[in-house]
Amino acid sequence: MAAKLFTTGALVLGLAAVGAPAALAADPSLDLVGPLSEYKIYVAENTDQLVTDTEALVAAIKAGDLDRAKALFAPTRTSYEKIEPIAELFADLDGSIDARADDYEKGEKDETFTGFHRIEYGLWETGSTRGLEGYADRLLADVKDLNNRINALTFPPEVVVGGAAALMEEVAATKISGEEDRYSHTDLWDFDANFAGSKEIYDLLRPLIADKDFVARVDGNFADAGKVLEKYRMSGGGFVSYEKLTDADRRILAAKVNTLAEDLSTLRGKLGLA
């Protein structure tokens, strides 16, 4: 991809040198071709992983293995959380896969409440896999549907570029309160995945950003947020309960997430996208 990008750049420069209109050299969509196709590969890897991991989670639920199902819950979600800006383009599936009980009139008791958080509720609050088989089947059908739909999708550049900020905005607006994984308190797994998904987009676009102060600041804030998360990483992988996060660390994390959301929201303008 880098080679292709270079060729495009050289071509544009060549044209500019022989006196082509400056507007030609300023078309930002040419530079985005490489990063966009890289990102599409990243998303495809994650949706494949999501299907594989969900199959294992569903198998554990159907085998009545409560401990295994609980252990697989958070890691299975991470590939979804990494690609949320794209997954959310399919609002119906995002609703059935990742909605919270609050989105339903009767909360947890609502018949139409499905997906990860319905399963989470069953595993942690009811403490049993019983009655979750149907939700498990539905979740697997939904993530397979998502995988197919994403594979057929032409990625809108503004959604990809805007996705880096969208992930951070979502963490800032709702997730930092711990509302997402309220029964399992596995929120730090999601945060880590949200950071990874945001940083993936940023890193792919990074070579195109001319403002070096901006790049230094964003790099620094990603690193600082990562340092806070590292303190809570378990030796065997994954994270301790969100309840263990100290107020001081929660404040640092919230501040970093807010600054990142604000800075990354200017990416479109920095890349010359409308």
Ligand SMILES: [Cu+2]
């Ligand atoms: Cu989510």
